[in-house]
Amino acid sequence: MSTPDIICLSTNHWTGLPTSKQHLMSVLARTGRVLYVEPPLDIFSVLGRRRQWGRLAGMREVEERLWVLSPVVVADSSLPRKRVRFHRGFLPKVASAARGLGFENPVVWCFSPEHVAYAGGLGESALIYHAADEPTGLSRDPGSTRTLERELMERSDIIFVASQSLLEARSEFDNVHRLQNAADGMHYGRVLAGDATASADVLLGALRKPGRIPRELAGLEGPVILYGGAAYGWFDFELVEELAGMRPDWNLVMVGPSERRAPPPGVLSVGRKRYDEFPWYVAAADVTILPLRIGSHTTNCDPIILFEYLLCGKPVVSTPFPAAAEHGDLVTRASGASGFEKAISSALDAGTSAEVIRRRVEYALDNTWEKRAQAALGIIERVGEKGQ
Numbered sequence: 007m008s009t010p011d012i013i014c015l016s017t018n019h020w021t022g023l024p025t026s027k028q029h030l031m032s033v034l035a036r037t038g039r040v041l042y043v044e045p046p047l048d049i050f051s052v053l054g055r056r057r058q059w060g061r062l063a064g065m066r067e068v069e070e071r072l073w074v075l076s077p078v079v080v081a082d083s084s085l086p087r088k089r090v091r092f093h094r095g096f097l098p099k100v101a102s103a104a105r106g107l108g109f110e111n112p113v114v115w116c117f118s119p120e121h122v123a124y125a126g127g128l129g130e131s132a133l134i135y136h137a138a139d140e141p142t143g144l145s146r147d148p149g150s151t152r153t154l155e156r157e158l159m160e161r162s163d164i165i166f167v168a169s170q171s172l173l174e175a176r177s178e179f180d181n182v183h184r185l186q187n188a189a190d191g192m193h194y195g196r197v198l199a200g201d202a203t204a205s206a207d208v209l210l211g212a213l214r215k216p217g218r219i220p221r222e223l224a225g226l227e228g229p230v231i232l233y234g235g236a237a238y239g240w241f242d243f244e245l246v247e248e249l250a251g252m253r254p255d256w257n258l259v260m261v262g263p264s265e266r267r268a269p270p271p272g273v274l275s276v277g278r279k280r281y282d283e284f285p286w287y288v289a290a291a292d293v294t295i296l297p298l299r300i301g302s303h304t305t306n307c308d309p310i311i312l313f314e315y316l317l318c319g320k321p322v323v324s325t326p327f328p329a330a331a332e333h334g335d336l337v338t339r340a341s342g343a344s345g346f347e348k349a350i351s352s353a354l355d356a357g358t359s360a361e362v363i364r365r366r367v368e369y370a371l372d373n374t375w376e377k378r379a380q381a382a383l384g385i386i387e388r389v390g391e392k393g394q
Contacts, residue, residue, distance in 0.1 A: 009038025009383060011112040013104055013128055015093075015121040017138075019044050020074045023236055023262070024281055025310070026138050026168065026187055027117055033379040035072035041065075041104055041112075046077040046092060065103050075103050086120055086150040093123035101128055113386060116162075119154035125161045132389055135159055136166040136185070137176070140306040163389050166382065168308040169329055175306075183385055188378045189313035189370040197285040198318075206368050213319050213363070216289050222276045223290050226257045229354055232291035234284065235311045237264040240304065242297040242325065246270050248343035249297075256350075261287045288318045293353050296324035297346065304328075312337060317370035319363035321353035336366055 012034055016027045020042055031040045065075045077096050083089060104112060111131040114124060119141050125133055135158050145151035159165055159179055166185040167173045176182045195204030199212035223230055237243070237260060250258045250272030260275040261284065269275035279287065288294065294315040298304045304327035312329070315322045316336055323346055324330040326339035340349040 008387075009034055010131065010386065011038060011104075011107075011109040012040045013100065013109070013112050013114045013130070014040055014042045015100075015114065015116045015118070015124060016042060017045055017117045019047070020068060023278075024190070026136075029188070029190060029310075029375040030379055030382070031072065032069060033375050034383075035069055039071045039107065039109065041073050041075060041100075041107060041109065042068075043075045043100055044077065046079045046089075046096075064099075065106075073103070073107065075100065084146050086145060086147050086154055089120040090123045090154065093120060097124055097127045100124065104128065116158065119151050119158050122154050122158040122161065125158065132163040132386060133161060134164045134166060134386075135162040137172050138168045138187075140172065140175075140302055143302050143306070164385055169306050170332070171306045171328055181389075185378055185382055186373070187308045187310045187313065188373045188375045189310075189317045191317060191371050191374040192376070193281070194285045194314070194317050197282055198289055206364060206371055209317075209367055209371075210319070210360075210364060213289060213367075216286065218286055219290050220276070220283070220286050222274065223257075223259065223287070228255050228257055229292040230257045230259055230290060231293050231295060231350060232259045232261065232287065233295050233297065234261045234288055234314070235309070236262050237266070239265065240298050240301075240307075241265075242299045243270055245297045245325075245343050245346065246273060249346050252343060252347050253350075259287075259291070285314075285318070288314060288320065291318075291320055293350050294318075294320045294322050295346065295350070296322065296330070298325050298327060300325060300327060313370050313373055316366040319358070319366045321350075321358060323349040323353065333369075336369060 014027065014031050018025050018027050020028060031042050034040055065073050067073050111129060113132045113134060114128050114130040115134045115136060117136050117138060141155055142148040142151045163181065165176060165179055165182040167176060167182060168187055173182060173184050192202040195209055196202040199208050201208055246258060247270035250270060254272060258273045260269055260273060261279055263278045264275060296309060296312060308329045312322060312333060322337045323340055324337050326341060330337050330339055338349045340346045
């Protein structure tokens, strides 16, 4: 199965927290070529951070066969219609960059309704719209976003969605496909076992005797209850604060960026960590948690971190949203601080058998980004055959 040249129009910066955009494009670049176009960045934020000055140069190669193009603007707008106008103006630069790389008839892979501005303008052989979450949820103008998304879906050859809820909401289109999130098995194998192609047995051996324990966790007494990932509007700070008050003998640890300057009382926040450090934190946890607020975001999300928790063989306690239920008994669902306290206590008291840990790890290794990329390429190939 050949990999076409791909122009990825992303909503995440390449060096941001790894999402489906970075994961999929990194895998696809191993056998093909990818031009990854970042969202626009305000010039003043670039000038204020010396390490970002490289973005002013425009395009740069970040991995073999993967280039990043960074639009830098004087003033960025979050209004959908204004973003569309920006993208229309930026289209010639994307086209020029693709031509400079020798791309011919690329696949254009969009992640936002505002990317409809590029439809038909890049000489694409196929147009993909990928809804990694519900786009109206964080939009300043949901009505405009909904209209733009419909136009983009009508023009797309393929529509990918991350969750079952997103799939059902777009079921009127016969070209919509579920493309779940996944685990980064190669990265975790490389970090934890020194082997990117580590089998379940090798990874299990590394998890039994971790090569290191993060310094913030090394001296802690009592079990480590860990949340890994961004803690923004979807994160239930109140639940975690109440849980910390109920169990001061536990170490509640948050790893990742947060919208709050200070963590809840009784919670240890270690901040964002480099991606090559993060697996050690998950590996050091006794129980992992996903305390999300129930709402439109959780109804439509498919958290990557769930797969990564399981990849490290950890018990998982999550609020009861649809995607959490898809993992069956590998994820325990609980409501409120008391429900979390009971579920975590049960996991700690029961311990974990080697058989259950193996089930978790093998499940995650059956759901990797490599397998998702192959599934996507199969769909792209079938669409191409129909168009011939």
